[in-house]
Amino acid sequence: MPTTDETLLLHLNEAIATIREKDKLFKAVTTKLRLIFPFDLIGINVFDETLQYKRLFLRDYYGVDEMPPLPEGMEQFSPIAGTPIEVLVADPRVRQFxxxxxxxxxxxxxxxxxxxxxxxTHLTAVPLHxxxxLTGFLTLASRRNPNLTPADEKLLEKIGSLIAVAVANTLAFEEVARREQxxxxxxxxxxxxxxxxxxEPLFRAVAEALxxxxxxxxxxxxxxxxGRQEAFEGFAEFSRPSEAPGAPLQALDPDRRNGINQPDTSTMYQQMNELLQTPGLYTADSFRALAQRYPFLRRVYEEHGTRAILIAPIWERPDGAAVLILASPNPTAFRSDDLATVLALTPQIALALENLFAFEQIEALKAQVEEERTYLVDEINTSARFGADSGAFVGSGPALQLVQRRISMVAPTDTTVLISGETGTGKELVARELHxxxxxxxxALIKLNCAALPAQLIESELFGHEKGAFTGAVERRIGKFELANGGSIFLDEIGxxxxxxxxxxxxxxxEKEFERLGGTKVLHSDARVIAATNRVLADEVAAGRFRADLYYRLNVFPIELAPLRERREDIEPLMRHxxxxxSKRLGKPVRQVRPDDLAALQAYSWPGNIRELEHVLEQSIIVSQGQFLEFAGFAGAPLMMAATAAPVVPAAVPIKTMKEQERDHxxxxxxxxxGRVSGAQGAALLLDIxxxxxxxxMKKLGIRRTVAVE
Incomplete structure (x- = not known):
C-alpha cells in the first residue's frame, strides 16, 4: 500500500508539473485516483479568498449513460452561506457521509x-489547502461504500494539497490566457x-471579436x-442562429415584427436607464426577476427565450449614452470573468465609436463644405449676372428708414423674421442684409424659392434625401436646412x-430637427429662418391654404416692404444708382434722363416695383445712342407717358386691381x-422670376400664350 500511495503521488506530481490544459490535467488526475478510490462522480469547488463565495471548477461522471445538465449558476461564483458547503468550510477535513x-x-x-x-449513496469531501x-473542496461520490480507512483519508489529504496546487496553476494559466485573449x-x-x-462593418467586427x-x-x-448636428438613437444588433452555434453572426433586421426594435423600444430602454448605467451580470433566477420588473426584458424572456444578459456601459454623459448588451438562452452562459473581460475592452470600444463618429462628422462637414462651395459659386455667378445689390436700400424716405431700423433691431438675434411685400420690392436683399x-x-445664407420647384422636389431640396429614396436619387444629398446649419436660410415665397x-x-x-427623405436618422439644424411672401398670409390662413400654427411661428418679427409707388421720393436716387x-456692367456711357422722362418714371405705378425699374433702365441703357436715355418703344412707356399727362385718375374711371395690374404686366x-416664357429671350428672365x-x-390669371402673341 505505501508503495502504491507513493507512486500515485509521484504520478500526480508529474501531471501537475507537465500538464497545463485543464481538461487533460484532470482527466489524468481522475484516472489515477480511480485506481485506488472507487467513485462515480468527482467535483471540485473553488472559493474566493474571503471564503464567502464558491464556484464549480470541475465535474466529471463515470458509469453514467447521460450526464445531467449543470445546475443553474454553478459555473459562476455564488454565496457559500445557505449551502451544505458552509458546514465543510467551518470544519475543513476529510469527511465521509x-x-x-x-x-x-x-x-x-x-x-x-x-x-x-x-x-x-456515499460522499467523500476532501479540503484543498x-x-x-483553504482554497476549495474535492468531492467524490459513489454508488457503493468506499470503506475508506484512516490511512486512506490521510492519503486523500495529501492528494488534496496536490490537487489544490494543480487548480491554482490551472487558474493562473487560465488568467494568463484570458489576459492574452x-x-x-x-x-x-x-x-x-x-x-x-x-x-455596420465596425459593429460587426466588434461583435465577432468579442x-x-x-x-x-x-x-x-x-x-x-x-447636442450636435445629428441626433442618433439606434441599435446595432447581431445574433447567431440557434441551430448553428458556430455560424457567423447575422445582423438583425431593425424592422422585424417581433424583435428587439419595436416602435416602443426607446421608451422601454428609458425605463431601464438606471439598470443600463451599471455593469451587471444577470442569469437564471436573477434574470427572471429582472424580466418580471421590466416589460422590455419580459418580452425578450418570453418571445426570444433569453435567460441571461451581460450589461457593460461604454459611456454615460450629457451628450448621450452607449451600452453593450450580450444575451443568451443559456442561463449559465456568462461568468463574472466574462463581465470583467468585456469591461476591460470597453475603453477600446468607446475609442472605436468616437473615431467612427468623428470620421462621420468629418465626412458630413466635407459634404456640407462641398455643397456650400457649389452653392456659393452658383450665388456668385447669379450675383454677377443680375447684380448682388439691386438698390433695396437706396433712398432716404420714411418707409425705407423704418425698414432699416427694424433690420438693425432684429439682426443680432436668432429670431425668425417674416418679410412681406409685393414682387420686386427687395425681400431677398432685406434677407441678405439681415444675415x-x-x-x-x-x-452662408442659403436660399430657396418655394414656388420655383414642383411640390414633390421641395421636400428633397429642404431636407435632403438618401440614396434610393426615389427614382433618380442615385446618391445621398444634403438639403438646404442641413447646408444652412450655423447660418441662415431664406425661404422665399413661403406662401x-x-x-x-x-x-x-x-x-x-x-424642434430644429428633421429627417432626410428616405432616411431614419434625426438630424439637427441650427439655422436662422428668414421667410418672405408676396401674399397676405393671414388671408391664406383664413382660406385654409396656410397653417395657422406655422404662420404664428414665422410671423415672430414681421418686416413689411412698401411698394415703389408709395416710395416715389426714392425713385430718383434708385434710378441714378x-x-x-x-452702365458700368454693360460697358455703356452714363447717360442723363430728360426731366419729362424723370417725371414719367416718378408718376408710373411700377407694378413690378424696384425690379421693374431696374429692368426698364437696363433696356434703356442698351438701346440708347444719344446724350439721353430713350424710353420710347417699351411696353411700359405708354403707361409712363399717360401717368405724366394725367397723373390724377378721374373718379369715374375705375382703378385696376393688383391682379389686373399683374395680368397687364x-x-x-x-x-x-x-410669347416666349423661358430661355434667354423669355418673359421669365425679363420679369426676373x-x-x-x-x-x-399665367394659369392662375387665365393667360394663354396664344393670347399673348396676338
Whole structure:
C-alpha cells in the first residue's frame, strides 16, 4: 500500500508539473485516483479568498449513460452561506457521509437533487489547502461504500494539497490566457478602429471579436447621441442562429415584427436607464426577476427565450449614452470573468465609436463644405449676372428708414423674421442684409424659392434625401436646412409651400430637427429662418391654404416692404444708382434722363416695383445712342407717358386691381418676347422670376400664350 500511495503521488506530481490544459490535467488526475478510490462522480469547488463565495471548477461522471445538465449558476461564483458547503468550510477535513446526512439541513440544495436518481449513496469531501489556506473542496461520490480507512483519508489529504496546487496553476494559466485573449481582442478592435469607417462593418467586427472570448447568442449596442448636428438613437444588433452555434453572426433586421426594435423600444430602454448605467451580470433566477420588473426584458424572456444578459456601459454623459448588451438562452452562459473581460475592452470600444463618429462628422462637414462651395459659386455667378445689390436700400424716405431700423433691431438675434411685400420690392436683399448684420454672417445664407420647384422636389431640396429614396436619387444629398446649419436660410415665397410640407417645416422651427427623405436618422439644424411672401398670409390662413400654427411661428418679427409707388421720393436716387451700376456692367456711357422722362418714371405705378425699374433702365441703357436715355418703344412707356399727362385718375374711371395690374404686366412682357416664357429671350428672365412660377401665375390669371402673341 505505501508503495502504491507513493507512486500515485509521484504520478500526480508529474501531471501537475507537465500538464497545463485543464481538461487533460484532470482527466489524468481522475484516472489515477480511480485506481485506488472507487467513485462515480468527482467535483471540485473553488472559493474566493474571503471564503464567502464558491464556484464549480470541475465535474466529471463515470458509469453514467447521460450526464445531467449543470445546475443553474454553478459555473459562476455564488454565496457559500445557505449551502451544505458552509458546514465543510467551518470544519475543513476529510469527511465521509451519505447524501441524506450531507443535506439534512439543506433539503432544497439544487446541485444535489439528482443524487437519488443517479443512485449515489456515499460522499467523500476532501479540503484543498495551499500553504495552510483553504482554497476549495474535492468531492467524490459513489454508488457503493468506499470503506475508506484512516490511512486512506490521510492519503486523500495529501492528494488534496496536490490537487489544490494543480487548480491554482490551472487558474493562473487560465488568467494568463484570458489576459492574452484580451490583448488580442484589444488589438483586433484597435485594428478595426484604424481601418473600418462605417457603422455596420465596425459593429460587426466588434461583435465577432468579442465572440472569440465570450460565448453569446445576441450582441446589442445601444447608442444615443445629441447636442450636435445629428441626433442618433439606434441599435446595432447581431445574433447567431440557434441551430448553428458556430455560424457567423447575422445582423438583425431593425424592422422585424417581433424583435428587439419595436416602435416602443426607446421608451422601454428609458425605463431601464438606471439598470443600463451599471455593469451587471444577470442569469437564471436573477434574470427572471429582472424580466418580471421590466416589460422590455419580459418580452425578450418570453418571445426570444433569453435567460441571461451581460450589461457593460461604454459611456454615460450629457451628450448621450452607449451600452453593450450580450444575451443568451443559456442561463449559465456568462461568468463574472466574462463581465470583467468585456469591461476591460470597453475603453477600446468607446475609442472605436468616437473615431467612427468623428470620421462621420468629418465626412458630413466635407459634404456640407462641398455643397456650400457649389452653392456659393452658383450665388456668385447669379450675383454677377443680375447684380448682388439691386438698390433695396437706396433712398432716404420714411418707409425705407423704418425698414432699416427694424433690420438693425432684429439682426443680432436668432429670431425668425417674416418679410412681406409685393414682387420686386427687395425681400431677398432685406434677407441678405439681415444675415450680413447677424453673428452668423461668416456662414452662408442659403436660399430657396418655394414656388420655383414642383411640390414633390421641395421636400428633397429642404431636407435632403438618401440614396434610393426615389427614382433618380442615385446618391445621398444634403438639403438646404442641413447646408444652412450655423447660418441662415431664406425661404422665399413661403406662401406657395404645400400644406404637407408646412407641417414638416413647423417641426424644424419648433424642434430644429428633421429627417432626410428616405432616411431614419434625426438630424439637427441650427439655422436662422428668414421667410418672405408676396401674399397676405393671414388671408391664406383664413382660406385654409396656410397653417395657422406655422404662420404664428414665422410671423415672430414681421418686416413689411412698401411698394415703389408709395416710395416715389426714392425713385430718383434708385434710378441714378442703377444707371451708374448698369452702365458700368454693360460697358455703356452714363447717360442723363430728360426731366419729362424723370417725371414719367416718378408718376408710373411700377407694378413690378424696384425690379421693374431696374429692368426698364437696363433696356434703356442698351438701346440708347444719344446724350439721353430713350424710353420710347417699351411696353411700359405708354403707361409712363399717360401717368405724366394725367397723373390724377378721374373718379369715374375705375382703378385696376393688383391682379389686373399683374395680368397687364405679364401680358406686356409676353408681347415683348413674342410669347416666349423661358430661355434667354423669355418673359421669365425679363420679369426676373422662375419660368415655372410664371407659368403658374399665367394659369392662375387665365393667360394663354396664344393670347399673348396676338
Amino acid at each position: 451519505t447524501p441524506q446526512e450531507y443535506m439534512r439541513n439543506y433539503p432544497n440544495y439544487a446541485p444535489y437533487n439528482k443524487f437519488e436518481k443517479l443512485g449515489v 495551499i500553504g495552510g489556506r 484580451e490583448r488580442t481582442l484589444q488589438l483586433n478592435i484597435t485594428n478595426a478602429l484604424l481601418s473600418i469607417k462605417q457603422r 465572440s472569440q472570448v465570450v460565448a453569446f447568442d445576441y450582441f446589442g449596442l445601444r447608442l444615443q447621441r445629441a 450680413n448684420a447677424s453673428p452668423r454672417h461668416a456662414r 406657395e409651400l404645400p400644406l404637407d410640407l408646412q407641417a414638416k417645416l413647423l417641426r424644424v422651427l419648433q 442703377f444707371i451708374q451700376r448698369l 405679364i401680358l406686356a412682357a409676353l408681347q415683348r418676347t413674342g 422662375n419660368p415655372k412660377t410664371l407659368e403658374a401665375r
